[in-house]
Amino acid sequence: MSFGVDRSIALRHDARRMAAAVRSRPSPIAWLIAPALLLFVLFFVLPFGVMTAMSFFSSNPVSNPNAVLTTRHYERFIVDSAGIFHDALWSTLRIGFITTIISLLIGYPLAHWMARMQSRLGHALVLMAVIAPMLTGIVVRTFAWMTILQDKGVINTLLISWGVTAKPLPLMYNEFGTIVALVHIYVPFMVLTLTGVIGRIDERLEQAARSLGAGRLRAFAEVTLPLSLPGILAGSLLVFALSISAYVTPSLMGGTDVLTLPMLIAQQVGTSFNPGFAGALGVILLLVSLAIVVAYNRILARLSGERGMA
């Protein structure tokens, strides 16, 4: 026992010395970052710069010599004379918010179950069940929900044949259908974020609360739930960021009822061919997303800080 302790101290000492030596040595491995950096500068940073620049030009500045700098694309959005842009922004945020809340309500029990599961096989099976939908594309999963929710779909056929309703319920081509499909698509992200956080909460804290007389629900509500709050925040921000940028699902499931910012952008590129205004809409969506990303990274950094202290 004491030998073990001595040895571990010696090892730790060695490791620290090594680490210090490694740190001071300039590492040629660092150059391996070059290809990724090149790719990201040319195909990520630069294009987002181009998009931002385009949003301040009246037309394509390369092909059209008369192109001038202007803020009219942003004015068009702010003035919103047709009364659709603000609605689109608002419904993008609303759909994102509702999707996030429902994903949390569905994702939390699953994540808790998985994090507390004793059997390794059970854990692997549930994890596979959660990841499998993640690996089937967004288009495929939206199609699945269209077959379930449309007028002649699974749910309406069953309800009518059971005599619950005479006319098919309007489950699709509206915000409801959009949100159902979005929740299905983004719940796995919530589950994976939460599982990691709940798994790191010491189960004995809850056991202690219970042995002191708290019921299972109370122990959960007063111990586990507050401790998993950072995970809830991180998962919610992730799902929110993903669902406000969804395009496929709202445009297929929303019908004429739903118009979101990404749909508006696609319209500007595809049918109106107005890259300047599309760029301005892109910048607006980007600003919302960036705010979310910054918050997400802060929370993750705080999470790993806590882990480091433990």
Added chain:
Amino acid sequence: MSTALKAMTNKRPFDAGRAAYLALNLSLLAFLLVPIAVVLIFALNPTPYISFPPVGVSLRWFEKFFASSDFMNALWLSLWVAGCVLVLSVTIGGACALALARGNLPGRAFLTAFFMSPLMLPAILTGLALFQSYLLAGIGRPTWGLILAHTLVAVPYVLRTTLAVLHNFDHRIEEAAAVLGASPIRVFFEITLPLIRPGVFAGGVFAFIVSFDQFPVSLFLVVPKGETLPVVLFNYMKFDLDGAIAAASMVSILLALSVVLVLERLIGLKAYVKL
């Protein structure tokens, strides 16, 4: 309320709370999995339109899918793009992970967040920004432009799986080899590379799927008659909702499921929980 529940659960040998918890979670799992099963039903159901309940089993939609040149061209393009993305993202992402984990770079946390950011920023904006850049550069919409765009969003997945493996294995193995006189290059090829291979490979499989299923990044970057499978399916679904889509979906799903099995065998799925 909670005391009543407690009394109830304490008295009975049958644990009602536990059963409710289990039932809730199983129904949530069903919510995740049933839609995929429904797609299988419609892929095999021979009626010309989506209708329920199914009337029989046939492979006509698979035949239609595999016989249609539109679908097949799109499938081959998607497979070709995804194959290129796999190779590129594994090389670029694997190298980047090594540099981040072993390169003693200043600002590591920032760089990692930076390379992960395509996952968090709206993919449709990545597509839009690249579309506008290609437009400005006057290069049209070449296939290599699509491949590099997909590579950009696939690299974070390779980075994540590789970094997970790099964090898990003992740094001292490399140091021991170095102390015993191996050159840095030999250490890399004989110790580091074999150890991180499962992580890099798993990331590559993810990269393949991300590219194969990619929609938002592709939307503005494909040309008419040169669309990837998800874009073709999306356009088809706007007007027609028949079993061919279900068959195409099944092909994608089977591909994804086989990939999950490969992943589980390779390094276990635990590494992905650490987002």
